[in-house]
Amino acid sequence: MAGMVFKTGPRAYLTRCYRLSASHRLHSEAYTEEENRAVYGKCNNPHGHGHNYGIEVTVGGPVHTQTGMVCDLGELDGFAETNLLQRFDHKNLNTLNEFGEAVPTTENFTRAVYRIFQGFGGARVVRIRIEETGNNSFEYGEELGKG
Amino acid sequence: MILLTRKAEFSSAHYYWNEAWTKEENERVFGRCANKNGHGHNYTLEVTVEGEVDSVSGFVVDLKELKEILQREVVRVYDHRHLNLEVPEFASGTGMIPTTENIAIAIWRRLEGKIPGAKLHRVRVYEMADLFADYYGEH
Numbered sequence: 001m002a003g004m005v006f007k008t009g010p011r012a013y014l015t016r017c018y019r020l021s022a023s024h025r026l027h028s029e030a031y032t033e034e035e036n037r038a039v040y041g042k043c044n045n046p047h048g049h050g051h052n053y054g055i056e057v058t059v060g061g062p063v064h065t066q067t068g069m070v071c072d073l074g075e076l077d078g079f080a081e082t083n084l085l086q087r088f089d090h091k092n093l094n095t096l097n098e099f100g101e102a103v104p105t106t107e108n109f110t111r112a113v114y115r116i117f118q119g120f121g122g123a124r125v126v127r128i129r130i131e132e133t134g135n136n137s138f139e140y141g142e143e144l145g146k147g
Numbered sequence: 148m149i150l151l152t153r154k155a156e157f158s159s160a161h162y163y164w165n166e167a168w169t170k171e172e173n174e175r176v177f178g179r180c181a182n183k184n185g186h187g188h189n190y191t192l193e194v195t196v197e198g199e200v201d202s203v204s205g206f207v208v209d210l211k212e213l214k215e216i217l218q219r220e221v222v223r224v225y226d227h228r229h230l231n232l233e234v235p236e237f238a239s240g241t242g243m244i245p246t247t248e249n250i251a252i253a254i255w256r257r258l259e260g261k262i263p264g265a266k267l268h269r270v271r272v273y274e275m276a277d278l279f280a281d282y283y284g285e286h
Contacts, residue, residue, distance in 0.1 A: 009286070010249060010252050010282065010285065010286055011280050011282075011283075011285040011286065012252060012280055012281065012282045013280065013281040013282075014247070014248060014278075014279075014281075014284075015278070015279050015280070016277060016278055017276070017277035017278070018277075027161045058281075062245075063248045063249065063252065064186070065242065066165055066167075066168075066245070067163075067165065067176060067177075068243065068244035068245070068248060069246050069248055070280075072176075074178065081224070090277065113274040116276035124230055129285070143266070144281065144283065145269060145281075145283030145284075145285065
């Protein structure tokens, strides 16, 4: 059904950027203390550290002819407020169950955010990009523009 | 194959209104964007083209030429204009509401086939720093 809808009009992508601040510590139980220090360096500091994360959420689909939009931005913002910002902003990522046994690297954070937005009913998430700092960013999702 | 992106800016007014709907429906769906007196944004346009590098010039496209095409086809038409009232593709009766998505699509249609030696790859339109739309020519 969704496939039929996608063929009806020009397909575009909408990206909204959200910001949140959180702490984390990179540490794996699979490594010894020494190995953790060697692999994660200063990110293994026992007391953690934090970042201002910039999170770009891209949704894609046909532009709705009645509204000129891929999805209702208010709905996307509302979903992000409840499911992203309230869950992660000003939190310690190591204490959240989103990561399970996985280390809360930004790679894993990017995949976790992608999974969360797969629950958004207003449009299909196709890409998540997270800037951990101005120098590091991570992307997960589909190759765009190939439909 | 190389991707090359050129940026341009324009500042325009617009509002969102579906003529098939009542005032109440428009206000419910579009919120403050339905104010018929309009409001405006500083838009940033990023046009990405793809092509092979010319063995003599070392260019995919002549950037001066690309800049002039963006100015002629888009900036001079959109900049300091009211998109609903002064730009034909968004005029009353077209059914084309000047949302960020539709502006990206309209700019694609304006530029397609007009860039010598390169193929249009992506049109990205930033309405604000935290909101942008991409169009790759997909139907």
